Amino acid sequence: GAGVSQSPSNKVTEKGKDVELRCDPISGHTALYWYRQSLGQGLEFLIYFQGNSAPDKSGLPSDRFSAERTGGSVSTLTIQRTQQEDSAVYLCASSLGGGGSDEQYFGPGTRLTVT
Amino acid sequence: SQQGEEDPQALSIQEGENATMNCSYKTSINNLQWYRQNSGRGLVHLILIRSNEREKHSGRLRVTLDTSKKSSSLLITASRAADTASYFCATDARGSNYKLTFGKGTLLTVNP
Numbered sequence: 490g491a492g493v494s495q496s497p498s499n500k501v502t503e504k505g506k507d508v509e510l511r512c513d514p515i516s517g518h519t520a521l522y523w524y525r526q527s528l529g530q531g532l533e534f535l536i537y538f539q540g541n542s543a544p545d546k547s548g549l550p551s552d553r554f555s556a557e558r559t560g561g562s563v564s565t566l567t568i569q570r571t572q573q574e575d576s577a578v579y580l581c582a583s584s585l586g587g588g589g590s591d592e593q594y595f596g597p598g599t600r601l602t603v604t
Numbered sequence: 605s606q607q608g609e610e611d612p613q614a615l616s617i618q619e620g621e622n623a624t625m626n627c628s629y630k631t632s633i634n635n636l637q638w639y640r641q642n643s644g645r646g647l648v649h650l651i652l653i654r655s656n657e658r659e660k661h662s663g664r665l666r667v668t669l670d671t672s673k674k675s676s677s678l679l680i681t682a683s684r685a686a687d688t689a690s691y692f693c694a695t696d697a698r699g700s701n702y703k704l705t706f707g708k709g710t711l712l713t714v715n716p
Contacts, residue, residue: 597646
């Protein structure tokens with residue numbers, strides 16, 4: 490079946506502009522995660538959605554970052570007033586349940602470049 | 605700081621050789637997972653080892669876990685050029701319930 494998809498695959502934007510990144514998780518997966526990966530670094534946790542529960546936003550680096558998950562499926566990560574330090578690959582993952590022992594399935598990522 | 609720290613940061617070997625990567629972590633965990641990433645894009649799950657397990661095998665992969673030393677190792681036997689990738693360990697800390705914390709990864713290059 491289809492895996493996790495993300496769009497766009499690449500996004501170049503000017504400093505100060507807003508961007509929206511989209512994630513389509515695997516159908517039936519209740520948990521959805523957003524991560525950020527800077528060049529040569531590991532993954533930085535941003536936000537976690539599980540079913541209808543309130544999301545864990547503890548990883549969002551500033552109030553310029555927000556995310557929604559509509560209907561328990563598609564998620565959008567929005568970055569307002571982008572800064573150059575926001576340049577990174579943004580990865581979305583989903584898992585069947587929300588436990589830490591669940592395998593996470595990753596999308597191909599969105600490479601964001603802020604000029 | 606990262607919960608998981610892999611070493612070495614980079615490893616270059618010849619095809620057919622074995623590759624060993626290590627991961628150390630700081631807090632007690634429920635389980636530890638290893639992922640592979642090609643070309644800076646999405647990660648692929650390789651193997652999960654639970655805190656009560658000491659060793660696990662999957663094909664050419666062997667993972668060990670030493671909870672007393674808070675460390676894990678990933679061994680890839682008979683490496684192939686296609687194994688060239690970055691390898692990350694991810695820990696599920698006790699009490700986190702769902703949050704995986706990733707290390708910075710080991711870049712493995714397998715030369716043909």
